[in-house]
Amino acid sequence: MTPLIIDTDPGVDDALALALAVASPEVELIGVTTVFGNVSLENTTRNALRLLALLGRDDVPVAVGAARPLVHPHPHLSSAHGSDGLSGYAHTLPEPTRGPDARDAVTLLRELLEQADRPVTIVPIGPLTNIALLLAAHPHVKPKIGRLVVMGGGVEGGNITASAEFNVWSDPEAARRVLVEEDVPTTLVPMDLTRRCAVSAQWLADLAKTSPTAAALVGLTPDYLETYRRFLGWDGMAVHDAIAVAEAVRPGIVRTTAFPVDVDCSFGPGRGALLVDRRLEAAGPKTLDIALDADLDGMRAFLFDRLGALGG
Numbered sequence: 001m002t003p004l005i006i007d008t009d010p011g012v013d014d015a016l017a018l019a020l021a022v023a024s025p026e027v028e029l030i031g032v033t034t035v036f037g038n039v040s041l042e043n044t045t046r047n048a049l050r051l052l053a054l055l056g057r058d059d060v061p062v063a064v065g066a067a068r069p070l071v072h073p074h075p076h077l078s079s080a081h082g083s084d085g086l087s088g089y090a091h092t093l094p095e096p097t098r099g100p101d102a103r104d105a106v107t108l109l110r111e112l113l114e115q116a117d118r119p120v121t122i123v124p125i126g127p128l129t130n131i132a133l134l135l136a137a138h139p140h141v142k143p144k145i146g147r148l149v150v151m152g153g154g155v156e157g158g159n160i161t162a163s164a165e166f167n168v169w170s171d172p173e174a175a176r177r178v179l180v181e182e183d184v185p186t187t188l189v190p191m192d193l194t195r196r197c198a199v200s201a202q203w204l205a206d207l208a209k210t211s212p213t214a215a216a217l218v219g220l221t222p223d224y225l226e227t228y229r230r231f232l233g234w235d236g237m238a239v240h241d242a243i244a245v246a247e248a249v250r251p252g253i254v255r256t257t258a259f260p261v262d263v264d265c266s267f268g269p270g271r272g273a274l275l276v277d278r279r280l281e282a283a284g285p286k287t288l289d290i291a292l293d294a295d296l297d298g299m300r301a302f303l304f305d306r307l308g309a310l311g312g
């Protein structure tokens, strides 16, 4: 089993991503770290604790991370996930019987990596602030990271601005540090692919029938579904973060291509955009493995099989 850490800002799709990790025997979820993002740090932390309670994994430490980006004084939260980050239904989840870990996120990440006897996969599915701080403060743990599987960025455009995807835009300096300036093996799962792997409202309704746990997860989706209906005219939703966890659980489920990349950290209209150089002659100091393709129906079937097998 591969040890797995999820750095997250739950978030409706983060909730499904956490559930997928718990439902997957190939990985051992050894820690969860929280970050501001979809909603405030207070809410993302509370949501992570509640979700792990729902999933019967109160044994997994949840450590509190960054409340704001590295440079910007204030986080810009998302409106896509409802008032509490879970479509206004966080209160339907079990009340956690514990609080967060006494250690902050960077300390927990450092200690878990130092103690690991095998390479650890880290899946950042929110702003990259915690990971940038970890790599800057504790570079000695880098060899213990087998791989980062990051959900973030848009190759053909964005979702929070015309050019920027939410996770990268939320903290571009952190994203640049992690995706461009560091040398940790990284797979980037951008919104181009995660949107193509979207699930339908019927898929969710069918999933809800499989168990009370699955029904509780599907019960968190109404506001998020409504966002997709309103802005894209979809009768379904992207499960962005779950696609990154799928790749962590089953390496190769997405198909990657290496491209030189950069992140726009200017304060102009392109701020937070992922710059992917797809010119044939392009040569950059750093290339990133970017997931641009997958067996889309196979991915949806994989997610359904795993989430549909959740106990309870």
Ligand code: BDR
Binding pocket: 011, 012, 013, 014, 038, 078, 080, 125, 126, 151, 159, 165, 166, 167, 191, 240, 241
């Ligand atoms: C990313 O932004 C968040 O709203 C989602 O949880 C996902 O991590 C998609 O752009």
Ligand code: CA
Binding pocket: 008, 009, 010, 011, 013, 014, 037, 038, 125, 126, 241
């Ligand atoms: Ca997220």
